Amino acid sequence: MNQILIATTNPGKITTAKKILAKLGYEGLSFSDLNLQLNEPNETKPTAEAIAAEKALGYAKQFKDLPVLTRDDTNTLIGVEPEDDPRNHNKEFVARKMGEYTDANGEKVFSEVAHKYGGEIPLLFEWGYALAWYEQDELKVVSTLVATDISKAKIVDQISPHKVPGFCFAPVSKVLIDGEWKYDSELSEEESWIAYLNLQKDAIKRLIDQCPLLEPKS
Numbered sequence: 001m002n003q004i005l006i007a008t009t010n011p012g013k014i015t016t017a018k019k020i021l022a023k024l025g026y027e028g029l030s031f032s033d034l035n036l037q038l039n040e041p042n043e044t045k046p047t048a049e050a051i052a053a054e055k056a057l058g059y060a061k062q063f064k065d066l067p068v069l070t071r072d073d074t075n076t077l078i079g080v081e082p083e084d085d086p087r088n089h090n091k092e093f094v095a096r097k098m099g100e101y102t103d104a105n106g107e108k109v110f111s112e113v114a115h116k117y118g119g120e121i122p123l124l125f126e127w128g129y130a131l132a133w134y135e136q137d138e139l140k141v142v143s144t145l146v147a148t149d150i151s152k153a154k155i156v157d158q159i160s161p162h163k164v165p166g167f168c169f170a171p172v173s174k175v176l177i178d179g180e181w182k183y184d185s186e187l188s189e190e191e192s193w194i195a196y197l198n199l200q201k202d203a204i205k206r207l208i209d210q211c212p213l214l215e216p217k218s
Helices: 011-024 048-060 090-098 103-116 189-208
Strands: 003-006 027-029 068-077 120-135 138-147 153-156 173-177 180-183
Touching: 003 011, 011 027, 011 068, 011 189, 048 068, 048 120, 048 138, 090 103, 103 120, 103 153, 120 173, 120 189, 138 189, 173 189
Parallel strands: 003 027, 003 068
Antiparallel strands: 068 120, 120 138, 120 153, 153 173, 173 180
16 A cells, blocks of 8 residues: 545645655545545644644544544744744634634734744744554554754744745744745745755654555555
8 A cells, every 4th residue: 555645634734745755655645635524633632743643543533444644733932922822723823813814814923923022033843743544443543743943943024925825834934044044935845855844754754664554656
């Protein structure tokens, strides 16, 4: 088996996961690719890794045909007051301040937070990934966590005109590449792999290596 269900409705996460899985020799399939309509599991856990595992289990119980890959992100703004740090609740944080969550509202909120603290704030970005599957009628799940170097990522108060659907942080965050600060939303494909995709690829490979059902394309 070399197909994996990418269990999310976030278009940015789907694109990222498909790119990474293709590099690893697997085919990532979205809900729309399979004409699936699954209920989104509740998120009750305190960390990105735990939430990813929670979601993987919840989706796998609804769809047993393929291993299920999930992701959850945590953004920690370093040195801010607790009321200005969304942690792993970006949508709720933005909705509380703006009335509803949209990418545009998220950009505005985080730009204003950065402005409040002098125009930029060091950023710890964590990705929790989990893979769940049924093996002889037993549901199994593995998970892992990867993070950015806080000296190489920050949010800023100036919003880039370049957007990434599903990622409100992209036009207000910058990463350090070869000594130059660049907006996340303006990175080239090669720069994206250097900045964070290789980290995520290694994390996903660790999970796949633990699933005996999966074999890459020959």
